[in-house]
Amino acid sequence: MSRAQELRDNLARVLQRIDEARSAGERADPVSLIVVTKRFPVSDITILRELGVTDIGENKEQELRAKAAEWDGEAHPRVHFIGQLQSNKAAAVARVADVVHSLDRSKLVRALARVDRVDPLEVLVQVCLDAEPGRGGVAPAGLDDLVDEVAAEPALRLRGLMAVAPLGGDPEVAFARLADLHAGVLERHTGATWLSAGMSGDLEAAVRHGATHLRVGTAILGSRPSLG
């Protein structure tokens, strides 16, 4: 089977899963699919775009810049940066990404806001649902302050929240908690309507708990080549 056929079949299956989850959850609002293309070549992104994919996710600054250089000047996908971000790489990411999902500390607010862009950079605040911090995300106790800080920054547009379900935990529990935190943020920031949650293994649970954006890699592209 050609790569194009493989991606077409996998994409169809994922879109079907999303449709079924939306029906089961009686979700009338759309749920956006971000295809996570990290560690896969630009040729796959080209195929995905031909299949109608508009949004991709990347998690490494260097890899994203290399890919962006290949499609420079040509029509390119909307890019969501979903990886842990170092503040010294923030400017480079803000120049090529359309949305940053992983803003999780004050220092990044300042670093991302400094970049000269035509439009404000769209950002999601990543919240940590793990008992122990370390995989990225602000602890729930610090969420309100960080969200307020982003909202007060004219160069950034607060879009909502992002989270990853804890490894080995129950995604239902994690995403229910996330939905609660999101409701709290929405009370004070009515524009923060996006909820980025759900990956290949837990997208149904995420849709059930109000995810507006799913980040799906493996179920569409296959298992990722290991880091070289």
Ligand SMILES: *Cc1c(COP(=O)(O)O)cnc(C)c1O
């Ligand atoms: C890699 C990655 C994904 C995609 O995960 P899959 O299990 O391959 O669907 C989603 N979100 C983040 C933050 C990631 O790093």
